[in-house]
Amino acid sequence: MATDVDAFLRRLARALRPRATRSAGVVLERLRAELPELWREEDLAPLALEETTAHVIAFLDVLEHGLDASRVETPPIAIEVARGYARRGMPISKLLRAYRLGHVNLFQLIQAEVTRLTDDWELINAAGSRLITKGFEYVDHGSEEVVAAYQEERERRVQRRLLFTHEADRRIGTTLDTARTAQELADVGVDGFADLVTVDLFEYVLREDGPPPPTLRRVAQRSVPDASPDDTVVTGRVHTYPLRSEPARALATGQPLLRATTPTDSPDAPGIHSAMLLPLQARGTTLGLAQFFRHGTAAPFDEDDLLLAGEIAARAAMSIDNARRYTQERSTALALQRSLLPRRPVQQAAVETAARYLPSGSRTGVGGDWYDVIPLSGARVALVVGDVVGRGLHAAATMGRLRTAVRAFADIDLMPDELMTHLDDVVIRLQREEIGEDGETGATCLYAVYDPVSRMCSLASAGHVAPAVASPVDGSGADPVRRTVDFPEVPIGPPLGLGGLPFETAQFALPEGSVLALFTDGLIRSRTRDVDDARTLLGRVLARAPESPEEICDRLLEALLPSRPADDVALLVARTRALDPAHVATLELASDPAAVSGARKFTDDRLADWGLEELTFTTELMVSELVTNAIRYGKGPVQLRLILESTLTCEVFDASSTSPHLRRARTLDEGGRGLLLVAQLAERWGTRHGREGKVIWAEQGLPTGRSATPG
Structure with a gap:
């Protein structure tokens, strides 16, 4: 045969x-x-x-x-x-x-x-x-x-x-002076990259009452010793580009341009043969134009050079815009604050959320309050609120760094108390970096994880006020929305930045339809009202609030903040959902290689029940690899769990804390390709650790047009 x-x-x-x-x-x-x-x-x-x-x-x-x-x-x-x-x-x-x-x-x-x-x-x-x-x-x-x-x-x-961006970061934007920042861009550009750099800014960038585009001013230029400067436009001269010229087109479209030049294009810069035109853009506004030239025997610019120049031009543009808005720091900080917060609801099935951010009415500037909603593996979701010490650009920037750090730690599925420990280290490093600089680095944070399968909420606090929890009760009569409100006894750890002190994770079950209200202290602290009175009022509003988290947010702010707040406020409201038990399938497995076939059979049967036969082949391969790894390298007990939500998730639990990793198998190796196969088949995969072991999970998208409804 x-x-x-x-x-x-x-x-x-x-x-x-x-x-x-x-x-x-x-x-x-x-x-x-x-x-x-x-x-x-x-x-x-x-x-x-x-x-x-x-x-x-x-x-x-x-x-x-x-x-x-x-x-x-x-x-x-x-x-x-x-x-x-x-x-x-x-x-x-x-x-x-x-x-x-x-x-x-x-x-x-x-x-x-x-x-x-x-x-x-x-x-x-x-x-x-x-x-x-x-x-x-x-x-x-x-x-x-x-x-x-x-x-x-x-x-x-x-x-x-x-290497290039490091130099740009170090040397561009050292002051809040527009012209100096433009010159720093030109200086960095000719340092082993270009032979000639010119920077033009619109007049309105340099002075508030300046004429609108297309009037520009040459604010900086620099050339290497053997290159001639662009003497047709001397530094400080006001000029315009012809309407149909390439610089005018780049300014109008905001798109960078890579082009070859001829001697007639640059009569005052002999030998120029390659040029890049980069509009200087910051916060959606075009501020001017930077041009990079090469001449002689230097290689022409390529697309990679255009990307590199675009990066440093973007940094320079941001520094220029910061300088321009220096006198308007509060509005700039507020724009930065809002841009760093989630801009639209996160698509996930564990909770329905709504959030609000209100800047303070104080003239001392915008603070660093933030919130976040982070989808996690296994259909779970993380809810975060935090408050950075201080105000202004420093507080807003620190908030962005901490929010990014929280997302990074959440992505590797740390337990809430472990996440707080790592976040505490981040704040301590920020403090060390900023010794001698204006501003104080410190923060509070509350991190909660809700699991719609078990309906358990796990959270840890670093100096942050506890959330309010409104649980539904059986209603009667004309009022269908009634809840009991509680402020759980959550161990509140030290604020971030102190170091050396432990954090604890609290856990409690939430009935389906419960409402979690996470907030910063600006919501309940006031010079005219006691904190306990504010908590009582908050509980009263939650007990009778409507189902919609959006409406709950509006009612809480209306009741607790009738006037402009004295401090920044971040509010995150989440109404919990429970995953239908028919969407979850669990199988306990013996620590025996023979159990792999049973896991495949279990997977096939469940996907058939869910009408997902199209995914049988890939899911069976992933289950085989993950279960085999758990049995071969992990410790019992071993458990397989399939979760059908907006994606299909395969999870394999074992009692070992050792994480697998991708490696390149050699030709004669008998193993080493399993995780590579899983990584190729899955849209996302990863490992999360718990107190009793680890879970390796892999997600697949559902076939086009298929919902997460079994049958």
Whole structure:
């Protein structure tokens, strides 16, 4: 039979080879429908057919000549495309997903040809098994080489950017002087990057009563010693660019421009052959134009140079705008504060949320209050409120850094008390960095995690006021909304920045439909009202508030803050939901490799119940790998849990605290590819640790048009 299969595969390859380009076109059409963003790069999109055809031909070579698929050279065009996407910052997950989907579609085309060539089902099955084996070997090998090329290009690009942007960060924006900041941009630009840099700003940027665009002023320029400055516009001169010129177009569109020049383009700068035009934009406003030139034997600018120059130009523009708005610090801080807070409701099914931020009415400036809603693995959600000590730009910027840190720690699924410990370290580092600078670094924070499967809420506080919890009770009569309100006994740890003191996690169950109100102390502290009275009033409003969190926010602010607050206020209201038990499936597993088949069978049955047969193949593979890892490397007990929500989540628990990690398996290794396979199949995956062990989870999107309703 092996000889028959080999001969059949050779016949199959010879039959498909004349249609290789046409087959590649069919694969591409399917990919375009699923991943349209991969075809937005104008210079890389035309390579797609060439790359796909090369893969088709390479795989047909494997079949026809009996080659080892794990050793076949990956087509050079595939390596070049991977490098191209790395240069443009395309996520590797997108590239690998396209790689995987392309090979799946190719396999489907080949499988269709198999049934056309023979009706011998024994031969069809044997050929299909061989195709699957060779296909996985080809995809595994190709993925490794594509990832290696991608990472190599990314690392090269990142290193170059880091060095250049580090210098820009250090040297641009050292003062709140507009002209000096522009000159710093020019100085950095000619330091081993460009031969000539000019900076023009609109007149209204330099003075409030200045004329509107298109009047500009040359505020800075710098050239290397052997390059001539652009003497046609001397520093300090007011000028305009012709309406149809490229600088005028760049200013009008706000889009950077890379172009080659001729001697007539720059008559006062002989030898100039390459230029970049970068509009200086900050907070949605175009402030002016920076131009970078090269001359002589220097290599022309490329797209990567344009990105690098764009980064430092963006930094310079922000520094210039900060200087321009220095006298309007409060409004600037408020704009920054609002831009760092969530701009739209986060899509998740655990809670329905609404939030408000109110700046203080004080002239001392905007504070650093913030809130956040962070989706977590396993259908859970984190609710956060915090308050940074101080006011103005310093407080708003610190708030942004702490909010970013909380999101980073939440992304690795830290327990609330552990998250607070790490956040405390962040604040301590900020304090050390800012010794001798104006402003004080300190903060309070409340971090809560709600699980709609168990309906448990876990939270920890770092010097922050406890939340209010309104639980529904059976109502009667004409009033359908009645709740009992409580302020849970939460261990309140020290404020962030003290260091060395512990934090504790409190846990309590919440009935479905409970309301959590998290807030900063500006909501209940007032010179004219006692804190206890304010808490009583808050509880009274929550007890009779409507179902909608938006309306609850409005009523709380109306009752507690009838006038402009003396302190900033952040308010986050969440109404809890419980995940339907029919959306959760749990299986206890023995620490025995034989249990893997039972886990697969359990998965197949549950996906069939949920009407998700389309995901059976990929889910079964992920469950096999995760359960096998838990049994082989973890400790019992082992548990498999499937959660159907807006995504399909596979979770495997074991009692070991050791986390797995991706590694590149060598050709002769028997293992090491499991997590790589999971990473390719899942949209997201990760590990979270608990008191009794760890959970490895992986998420998949639901098929298009399918809801999270079983049946």
